[in-house]
Amino acid sequence: MNQTTQAADLSLPIIRQHTQPTVADQVFDVLQQRILTLELPPQTKISETDTAKKMGVSRQPVREAFKRLAKLGFLEIRPQSGTTVSLISEDAVLRARFIRTALEVKTCRTACETYSDADVQVLQTHITEQRAAIAAKDRDRFHALDDHFHSDICNLAGVPFVWEMIQESKAHMDRIRMLSLDTSSQQLALGEHIAIVEAITARSADDAEAAMTRHLSRIVVLVEDVKLQRHSFFQDTDA
Template identity: 30%
Template sequence: MNSHPQHARPANSKHLRINHKAKRGSASAQLHESLRDRIIQLQLAPGQYLSRNEIAAEYGVSQTPVRDALIKLEEEGLIDTFPQSKTEVSRIDVEHALETQFLRLSIELEITRNLAQAADPARISNTRSILAQQSAAMTTGDLDAFSRLDRSFHLSLYEAAGVANLHTVIDARSGHIDRLRNLNLPDPGKLASIFSCHTRILQAIETGNVKDAASVVREHLSGTLAKVDDIRKRHPNFF
């Protein structure tokens, strides 16, 4: 696959082989997960050409799991396939990101309302642990770890509210907004802003303050989209 070294972070080679003993479905799922992660992390940049033959060789698999993985990525809007022509990583779709943010905001407002009304610290003990890990990642400047813990933080709230399956629904359509977040993440003050929002969300839940919880969730989920114009100016080829 052709690379864009000025934008793409190098892939971790330990992820580049699929378990040869895995069943077809499992191999396809592993490949989909790996390629999706590389797209979200911008290791595979928007507009980058994807060769099925090169993917198969890189991961040590046949064409079948490659085809299955690419079909799923296309369904998620993360790749564009042009029949008899080419396959490439999709450009970032801001309208799609706005729709996903609307859906996610609606769900997470209800989740935090539910948890704040319960005001049960035990239900968010795992979330507290994740927040501590995120603090450490922020201190060391580990953007990859911070980003993954950001996802874990929100997933833990879905789990605490007993609606973990809804996170899967959101996750499946979050490719565009997640790429925007990863472009925004290195900006000065962004990590501190995210960590502050996470801290205040937990404080509001623990103290049973439904109003404050809703206010911080709105602030938190609108942060990246408020910077879209600036992000687009810095990365025009990604849109």
């Protein structure tokens, strides 16, 4: 008699998929945005209890959101001294830039080989939306559209995991971008995005690689500019 259990014999529960964001997701999104916009600047103390009370939720989803923010580098959780918004790490910014350049340059080359005309049109739509955000002087929307543009380059190239990897390392880079995101820098970023799209549209892998490299290299200059204005927001590199 065969005693081996077959997969078909197992009784498993039906998993209900929830398309709406969880409470923890919503807490995470709100706090991340407040940190990016400096409503919660570096070294601000923040507590689970106070946050839960202000947002009208229990501590559990707040705790989950705090852990996610800490993993991404936005918060420092110290059991003995509490939780604070992290200082910006210049080293972390440059590491993120290295990772992004390596991954996104390869993704651009892949896009030149695999994109359909419909995929290119998606990127053209991003350019139109970014222009509208600049015209409306909506800095937060431009930042969100910037991220969406880069994520779609990865998604449409069939490598969505690339953007997932990038997100794990770019928290400090995001704050530099927000601190430097005035109308002039938005126009510059838009021009760089246009160059990337034009290269992908022409299926020129070398031009796409060069355009993406130039675009991501600008963060080095932005770090120095922001440090001059907001030095107290940065970790002491000599520490």
